[in-house]
Amino acid sequence: MEQRIGANSQPLEGAGFDPAFIPGLTAPASAEVKDAGPEDTRPEEAEGAEAAAEPVALTKAATDAETTVDEDAEDAEDTEEAAEGPVFEASDRRARIVADHQGVRLSLDEEKCEFRWDEIGAIETEAPRFGKRFTITVHTPDRRWYPIEIEATSRSRFKEWEEQLDAVLDAYFEDGDEEAENEAENEAETDADD
Structure with missing residues (x-):
């Protein structure tokens, strides 16, 4: 028969003990970081992950640039139209x-x-x-x-x-x-x- 020494209760969960328990209070932790520990990551996989992240970052930067250009074009149209009458x-x-x-x-x-x-x-x-x-x-x-x-x-x-x-x-x-x-x-x- 196996016996444990110490408390037999589960750790408490909730906002009083973990601020991440409330949605939106803190940034959500990514699942990859949670699942992959330092001993699980091999140097070859880490290099591949960094290489894969670079195109994503470049794509995001290009999308942000396009959005900025679109917003600037809309602002320019608004100012052209606004010039027609009083504002x-x-x-x-x-x-x-x-x-x-x-x-x-x-x-x-x-x-x-x-x-x-x-x-x-x-x-x-x-x-x-x-x-x-x-x-x-x-x-x-x-x-x-x-x-x-x-x-x-x-x-x-x-x-x-x-x-x-x-x-x-x-x-x-x-x-x-x-x-x-x-x-x-x-x-x-x-x-x-x-």
């Missing part, structure tokens, strides 16, 4: 808003959202009485709103930003009141013709 852009260290012919794009840290002009019900601005945080709120027709606060370098920027935003709204935003007026005029003309 409003305001940003600080965390938040950014861009309003142009495509619509309104908001970003805060890593989160981004984009609204086409037909998805926007109203845009509201608010300049605080004290402080330097300018608030822009995008309202959608389904009664949702998306506020973003931008910290200005000085309070004089508020007036400049409002003027730029008004110019963009006048150029691209179709107000529902104008459409209602046009429909009312068309109905009045058809009634007059009858």
